[in-house]
Amino acid sequence: MNDLNQMLESAAHHLSASQPxxxxxxxxxxLEKIPGQPDASHMLAYALLKKSQxxxxxxxxxxxxxxxxxxxxxxxxxxxxxxxxxxxxxREAEGVLKQALTQDPDHYYxxxxxxxxxxxxxxxxxxxRVLRKALSQKQVASHDATYISLAKAVMPGDSYHExxxxxxxxxxxxxxxxxxxxxxxxxxxxxxxxxxxxxxxxPMLQFPLSNTTQMFNLESDVFFEQHNLxxxxxxxxxxxxxxxxxxxFDQVLRxxxxxxxxxxxxxxxxxxDVRPLDNISSDPDSHSNFNSGDAWKVMAALxxxxxxxxxxTIPTAPTGLGVITNLDSKNxxxxxxxxxxxxxxxxxxxxxxxxxxLSETLGVFVNDWEQVSARIGEAHAQxxx
Ligand SMILES: C[S@@+](CC[C@H](N)C(=O)[O-])C[C@H]1O[C@@H](n2cnc3c(N)ncnc32)[C@H](O)[C@@H]1O
Numbered sequence: 582m583n584d585l586n587q588m589l590e591s592a593a594h595h596l597s598a599s600q601p602x603x604x605x606x607x608x609x610x611x612l613e614k615i616p617g618q619p620d621a622s623h624m625l626a627y628a629l630l631k632k633s634q635x636x637x638x639x640x641x642x643x644x645x646x647x648x649x650x651x652x653x654x655x656x657x658x659x660x661x662x663x664x665x666x667x668x669x670x671x672r673e674a675e676g677v678l679k680q681a682l683t684q685d686p687d688h689y690y691x692x693x694x695x696x697x698x699x700x701x702x703x704x705x706x707x708x709x710r711v712l713r714k715a716l717s718q719k720q721v722a723s724h725d726a727t728y729i730s731l732a733k734a735v736m737p738g739d740s741y742h743e744x745x746x747x748x749x750x751x752x753x754x755x756x757x758x759x760x761x762x763x764x765x766x767x768x769x770x771x772x773x774x775x776x777x778x779x780x781x782x783x784p785m786l787q788f789p790l791s792n793t794t795q796m797f798n799l800e801s802d803v804f805f806e807q808h809n810l811x812x813x814x815x816x817x818x819x820x821x822x823x824x825x826x827x828x829x830f831d832q833v834l835r836x837x838x839x840x841x842x843x844x845x846x847x848x849x850x851x852x853x854d855v856r857p858l859d860n861i862s863s864d865p866d867s868h869s870n871f872n873s874g875d876a877w878k879v880m881a882a883l884x885x886x887x888x889x890x891x892x893x894t895i896p897t898a899p900t901g902l903g904v905i906t907n908l909d910s911k912n913x914x915x916x917x918x919x920x921x922x923x924x925x926x927x928x929x930x931x932x933x934x935x936x937x938x939l940s941e942t943l944g945v946f947v948n949d950w951e952q953v954s955a956r957i958g959e960a961h962a963q964x965x966x
Contacts, residue, residue: 585611585618592624601628601635633667640664655681659690666698674698689718696730700737708734716859724861728871731858732899738948741853741897745823746770747950752849754820758810760801760836761826761853764788768796776814780804781826801826805839818845818910825853828874829865831923837879837905838915844908847961855880855894855943856901860931873900877934878926880943886914886922891960893944895953903943904953907960 592607608625611618644661651657658681665674675698681691692715699708712731716724739747749757749770757771762781765788771777777794780801790796795813797804811817824836833852840850854873857863865874880903883892891907915922934942946953 585614589620589624592621592628596624596628596631599631599635601631604628605632637664637667641668653684655685655688655691659688659694662691662694662698666694666701671698671701675702687714687718689715692718693727693730696727696734700730700733703737705734705737713859716861724869725871728858728862728869729899735858736856736896736898736901736948739897739950741899741902742767744895744897744902745851748821748849748851749775751954752821756814756816756819756821758814758819758822758840758843760822760824760840762786762796765790767823767825768794776816778810778813801832801836801839810839810843817843819843819848820845822848822850823853824850828854828872828876830875830878830926833876833879834882834915834919834922837883841908841912841915842910844910846907846909848906848908849957850903850905850908852876852879852903852905854900855903856896856945857931857934858900863931871899875926875930877901877943878929879903881929881934882922882926884942884944885925886918887912891956893946893956896945896948901943901945904957906957907963 588607588611592604592611595601595604595607604624605628608621608628611621612625615621641661641664644657644664648654648657648661658677662674662678662681665677675695678691678695678698681688682695692711696708696712696715699711709731712727712734715727716731745767754771754775757775757777759768759777759779762768762779762784765779765784765786768777768779769788769790771794772791773793775793777791779790779794779796780799782798782800784796784798797808799807810819819840822840824833824840826832826836837850837852844850854876857873857877861867862869862871863873863875863877865872880892880894883890883905889907889909889912890905892903892905895902895904939945946956
């Protein structure tokens with residue numbers, strides 16, 4: 582038997598003897614010699630899963646011991662709930678979390694973990710209620726984790742990233758513009774032959790850009806003042822655009838107006854951050870990390886001032902995606918009525934939106950590919966008839 586087979590056998594032996602650390606080592610030795618070797622890759626993945634499960638089981642054991650001495654310690658109970666959740670023991674998690682919340686119905690950490698458990702159960706409206714209660718505990722400095730879970734409860738299903746990948750696959754755009762690039766994770770969804778343009782004054786690129794992508798380190802207003810997008814792309818029209826720069830109403834509105842000048846009726850414009858979750862996270866002046874700003878006002882404004890557009894919101898975590906098509910590069914309504922549009926929404930906030938009817942105002946549709954693609958298809962068919 583050669584070295585390789587011996588190492589694989591040894592890995593299998595360690596796995597069956599519940600020794601994932603040793604199995605991990607044996608698998609890595611194989612993979613060092615033959616990168617991607619399928620048996621070693623499979624067993625390594627299995628060993629890693631086993632290790633994290635054993636660590637969670639060890640955590641459960643330790644927490645139960647500690648609770649034997651301190652049965653009323655809420656932090657221990659909530660952490661035990663989280664450990665149960667990590668091992669897929671939803672019922673046990675729910676049990677200890679409810680025990681904690683019987684003692685203190687406002688206990689932040691227990692509410693947060695219970696919210697996560699309810700999401701795994703797909704009990705979304707209960708999860709939303711519990712997570713909103715967690716958010717109302719003002720003493721907690723950072724609510725980021727709670728907002729991320731709340732977003733999943735309010736907008737279950739595919740995330741915005743999955744949606745963008747799908748738009749690229751479906752539309753196969755000849756040209757793509759992205760305003761707000763940051764790491765480049767979404768810009769690199771555009772691959773040759775798509776000609777892509779990224780605009781961001783302060784990018785922090787972590788993903789290699791394709792050789793058909795150009796990057797402009799400028800604010801979007803400055804980019805459109807200094808450059809002609811059609812000349813930059815070498816093509817007259819943009820097929821797909823993602824607006825994800827400064828999440829402030831007037832800026833997103835101007836970004837849309839600038840993109841529309843280079844559109845054709847089949848262009849699809851996607852706006853990020855248009856489904857707010859509450860007043861705090863949609864206040865553009867708030868400094869919390871989870872902030873969608875008041876970009877949602879653009880969806881409200883376009884649906885009111887531009888009824889000729891097809892304009893709806895996909896409820897996708899974390900903050901929704903607006904979809905706009907049937908564009909008209911010659912339309913000047915937004916330019917002519919710019920001040921009126923801004924004034925109509927400048928003092929509005931999330932509470933106003935809820936009173937007005939969030940779904941109707943933003944045209945909230947469904948997080949479902951078949952229905953969204955059919956709706957875009959219908960809009961295009963109308964135009965091309
Ligand atoms: C949320 S990040 C973009 C994330 C990226 N699209 C993604 O999904 O991976 C927002 C980016 O917008 C950029 N930004 C801020 N103001 C801008 C402006 N006026 N024009 C263009 N980009 C801007 C920021 O520098 C930041 O990198």
